[in-house]
Amino acid sequence: MAFEQTWRWFGPDDPISLKEIKQTGATGIVTALHHIPVGNVWTVDEIRKRKDAIESEGLVWSVAESLPVHEDIKRRTDRCEEFIENYTASLRNLGTLGIDTVCYNFMPVLDWSRTDLEVEFEDGSVTTRFEQKPFVAFDLFLLRRPGAEASYSEEQRREAQALFDGLDEQGRDRLVKTVLLGFPGSGETYTLDGLRAALLSYERIDGERLRENLRDFLREVIPVAIASGVRMAIHPDDPPWPLLGLPRVVSDAHDVERILATVDDPANGITLCTGSFGASAGNDLVGMAERFAQRVNFVHLRNITRDDAGNFIEANHLDGDVDIYGVMKALLVEQNRRAVEEPRNRRMPMRPDHGHLMLADRNRPNIYPGYSLFGRMRGLAELRGMELGIRRALEL
Numbered sequence: 001m002a003f004e005q006t007w008r009w010f011g012p013d014d015p016i017s018l019k020e021i022k023q024t025g026a027t028g029i030v031t032a033l034h035h036i037p038v039g040n041v042w043t044v045d046e047i048r049k050r051k052d053a054i055e056s057e058g059l060v061w062s063v064a065e066s067l068p069v070h071e072d073i074k075r076r077t078d079r080c081e082e083f084i085e086n087y088t089a090s091l092r093n094l095g096t097l098g099i100d101t102v103c104y105n106f107m108p109v110l111d112w113s114r115t116d117l118e119v120e121f122e123d124g125s126v127t128t129r130f131e132q133k134p135f136v137a138f139d140l141f142l143l144r145r146p147g148a149e150a151s152y153s154e155e156q157r158r159e160a161q162a163l164f165d166g167l168d169e170q171g172r173d174r175l176v177k178t179v180l181l182g183f184p185g186s187g188e189t190y191t192l193d194g195l196r197a198a199l200l201s202y203e204r205i206d207g208e209r210l211r212e213n214l215r216d217f218l219r220e221v222i223p224v225a226i227a228s229g230v231r232m233a234i235h236p237d238d239p240p241w242p243l244l245g246l247p248r249v250v251s252d253a254h255d256v257e258r259i260l261a262t263v264d265d266p267a268n269g270i271t272l273c274t275g276s277f278g279a280s281a282g283n284d285l286v287g288m289a290e291r292f293a294q295r296v297n298f299v300h301l302r303n304i305t306r307d308d309a310g311n312f313i314e315a316n317h318l319d320g321d322v323d324i325y326g327v328m329k330a331l332l333v334e335q336n337r338r339a340v341e342e343p344r345n346r347r348m349p350m351r352p353d354h355g356h357l358m359l360a361d362r363n364r365p366n367i368y369p370g371y372s373l374f375g376r377m378r379g380l381a382e383l384r385g386m387e388l389g390i391r392r393a394l395e396l
C-alpha cells in the first residue's frame with residue numbers, strides 16, 4: 001500500500017497550473033478557498049466550484065489545507081461562538097462533497113516564520129532559513145515589542161544589536177518584510193503596527209490558556225467532523241518554539257499526546273510535518289511517526305539542517321537532519337496495517353512540502369517561497385523512489 005501523492009495548489013491564482021502538476025505524478029490536490037475571508041463559511045457552492053476545476057484536469061481534491069482557525073477562536077474572544085459555528089458549517093459542507101481530510105493549525109498570529117527567503121543553497125538553488133540573531137534583532141529593534149528584552153539572554157541581545165547595526169536601510173526593510181510575510185491568500189500580512197496590536201491581544205494568553213482554548217475547540221469541532229466523515233489533521237508550529245512572546249502548543253510529542261487524548265478518535269489526528277517538528281533537535285521524528293502512526297491523517301515531507309541554537313535552513317528532501325527514510329518506513333508499515341485492518345480508512349495523503357527554487361522556476365514570477373515547481377518535483381520524485389524501494393524491500 002503506497003501513499004497517496006499530493007501537491008499543494010493555491011487555486012486559480014497559483015502560477016503553477018493543474019496541467020503541470022499532473023505531470024509531476026501527483027494524483028491528489030491539496031488546496032484551500034483562500035479567497036474566502038478567515039472565519040467565513042466555505043459554502044457547498046464554492047467548494048463544488050473548486051472541486052470541479054480540479055476534477056476537470058483528472059485530479060482529485062484530497063485535502064483541504066488550511067481551513068484556518070480565526071484568532072477569536074484561538075483567544076476565545078468576541079465572535080468566537082459565531083466563528084465556531086461557521087467552522088463546523090464548513091466541515092459539514094466539505095464532508096458533503098467528500099473532501100474528507102482537513103489540515104489546520106493553532107499558531108497564534110503568525111503562520112510559519114523565516115528570517116531569509118532567498119538563501120543561495122550550496123548547489124545554487126534558492127531556499128529559506130530561520131536564524132535567531134536576525135529574529136531577535138527584528139523583535140528588539142524593528143518591532144520594538146514592549147518587554148521583549150526579557151525573552152532573551154544578554155548575549156543574544158548583544159549579538160542581535162551587532163547584527164542590527166550592520167544592516168543598512170534596505171536590509172532592515174527586507175527583514176521586516178520577511179518576518180511579516182503572510183501566507184498566500186491568507187490576507188494576513190501584517191504591518192508592524194498591526195503585528196503589535198495582534199500581539200497585545202494575546203497579552204493575557206499563556207501556554208496553559210491557549211492549550212485550554214485548543215481543547216475547547218477540539219471538543220466542539222471533532223464531533224462534527226466525525227458526523228461529517230471528515231478527519232482533522234492539526235499542523236505543528238513552525239518553528240516549534242514560542243516566538244515574540246506568543247505561546248505555542250503543537251511543538252513536540254508531549255503536545256501531540258495531549259491533543260490526541262482530548263478527543264480519542266481517528267478524526268482527531270495530526271499532520272506529520274517533518275520539517276516543522278524537525279527544526280527542534282528534541283523531536284525524534286521516527287519515534288513520533290511510530291508512536292502516533294494511527295493518528296497521522298496527513299503527511300508533509302521535507303527536511304532541514306539545524307544547529308542547537310535554534311537556527312535552521314531548508315535542505316533537499318533526502319538530505320538534512322531528519323531521517324526521512326525512517327519516518328517513511330514507519331508510515332508505510334501503518335499504511336499496510338490500515339489496508340488489512342481498516343480498508344475504508346486507509347488513505348494517507350502525503351505531499352512533498354516545500355522545495356528549492358531552481359532551474360527555469362528562477363525566471364518565473366510569483367512563485368511563493370517553498371512552492372516551486374521543479375524543487376517540489378525533485379522532492380516528490382526522490383520520495384516516490386524511496387517509497388518504492390521500502391515497499392519492495394519490506395514486501396508491503
Ligand code: DNO
Nearest residue numbers: 066103104105111112183235
Ligand atoms: C508552510 C505550511 C503552513 C501550513 C499551515 C497549515 O509552508 O506548512 O502554512 O500549510 O500552517 O495550517
